[in-house]
Amino acid sequence: MDKTLLSTLRFRLAGWYRANRRALPWRRTSDPYAIWVSEVMLQQTKVETVIPYYQRFMARFPSVLDLAAADLQSVLKLWEGLGYYARARNLHRAAGQVAATHRGVLPGDHGALLNLPGIGPYIAAAVMSIAFGRPYAVVDGNVKRVLSRLFMVDAPVNRHDAYAVFERKAKTLLDPEDPGLFNQAVMELGALVCHPRQPRCVTCPVAAHCRARQAGRVEAYPRRIRKPPVPTRAAAAGVVLKDGRILIVQIPPDGLLGGLWEFPGGRVDAGESAEAACIRHIQKKTGLSVAAAERLGRIRHAYTHFKVVADLFRFEWRSGDVRLDGPVDHRWIRPDALTQYPLPKTHHKFMPLLSGLLA
DNA sequence: AAGCCGGGGCC
DNA sequence: GGCCCAGGCTT
Known part of the structure; x- marks a missing residue:
């Protein structure tokens, strides 16, 4: 992509985000542990659902050591109703590992994060960029949707092999000057403007850069493969x-x-x-x-x-x-x-x- | 590469 | 009833 176009896109996205971002609890902290907890809860789960769970969890387990010292049953009780309970089990186990091998301090190291249970490519990149300011691009559902429209990516977003395609795009787009803000800006754009259905292109700060919009085919993206009905x-x-x-x-x-x-x-x-x-x-x-x-x-x-x-x-x-x-x-x-x-x-x-x- | 893993809100 | 959500683990 043209270099001037790239910086324009980054600039417009950052400006839009600063003006329109929601005041979310985990955006008032720079504590890597708090960022981590929020990212685990936000997996496949809407922001509005997470907020009360996050607040109760952080009040009860304010630090890695608090979580590591807790018994799993009390963690699961706080997780009750949130679903995907392996997240809670892995988070608790990972806290124990951080307490034991990192003295309770979440390491600002990409490889070390990936070695913790429950931390995969998304959370590792999110924590590295948001909490530590390091240049790692996140790829989540929002990012895939935004990128699929911006560049008319034909790879279906819900196929496993699509991840590599979007990761390459995300890496080239990422703003190395403020990767945490950039990552959150793309995700916030996906959540507030670039909706799955009826995206609000009129208010989109990067509509001028959007190939799907230029082609009048925004609703045709992201492409997706059908799943069989469940028994x-x-x-x-x-x-x-x-x-x-x-x-x-x-x-x-x-x-x-x-x-x-x-x-x-x-x-x-x-x-x-x-x-x-x-x-x-x-x-x-x-x-x-x-x-x-x-x-x-x-x-x-x-x-x-x-x-x-x-x-x-x-x-x-x-x-x-x-x-x-x-x-x-x-x-x-x-x-x-x-x-x-x-x-x-x-x-x-x-x-x-x-x-x-x-x- | 594909299947498994919750629950809620939306259309 | 299907789709989507700040994904990761297992095989």
């Missing part, structure tokens, strides 16, 4: 009652909802009743024999790769001690203690069905 699964979960207490089990740390707690249950096979499936899963996973009492209700929930229709049952314990197969821990708790544990969204949807038990 729906049937599931069942059981509230097992024994002496006024209910059983919850902890989900294994790897995989879906790892580390959270749930009522025992599982998938309903084809041709199987939800109640029979639930009894089968409880027997298999906890070793308990239960007797059916009643069906409390049904909820629906959408995950990234499937949807679930889940029936909730109430059972009375009949016999057996807990012998776990699958879950990594269990508790017999009073119903009013449920809120002390990090639970999946499905279980928050179950709560209204439990009103009789909580009384």
Whole structure:
């Protein structure tokens, strides 16, 4: 790209950003740890969703050492509802590593950051540029959308091999004078002006440089490959009652909802009743024999790769001690203690069905 | 290179 | 109901 054009683009973008940026909590600090936490929370998550989580998290864990000293369950409880719980597990583990090997100070070194769990190309570049002022270009969903329109990039943004294409573009555009501001400016432009649908080109500071706009094809970019529709699964979960207490089990740390707690249950096979499936899963996973009492209700929930229709049952314990197969821990708790544990969204949807038990 | 991993808000 | 969001990890 022509050198004069390049500096004009950088200049206009920076000017627009200074005048239009949102006053976000993580923009009032230069603490690398705070920047790091915000970037982890912002993965695949909208700014408005993150703000309250970020504020609670930073109030509770103001430094790397505070986070490293915390137990994972309290971290997951603060993360409850934010999703992608591996982010919380990795952040906690990484804090432990920073405490142990860097004396609690996040290293301003690209390679060292990439070695920490949960820090990939995006967060490494974001922390290096925003917190340390170093020239690393970020490539996120916003950047890919903005660049795909600016240069009419035909590579679909949601294909893995597209990353290298956009990274090259981002590197040539990056303003070495203030990489942190430049990176945030491109992302803010994507968030406030260069929307996925109906972009506000009229107010765009770089519309004059935009090839898609010149071609009248802004809405045709970014290009994207279609994903197949997600399947729906049937599931069942059981509230097992024994002496006024209910059983919850902890989900294994790897995989879906790892580390959270749930009522025992599982998938309903084809041709199987939800109640029979639930009894089968409880027997298999906890070793308990239960007797059916009643069906409390049904909820629906959408995950990234499937949807679930889940029936909730109430059972009375009949016999057996807990012998776990699958879950990594269990508790017999009073119903009013449920809120002390990090639970999946499905279980928050179950709560209204439990009103009789909580009384 | 592709699949897995939450939840919410928008159309 | 599909799409999108300040992605990273695993295989």
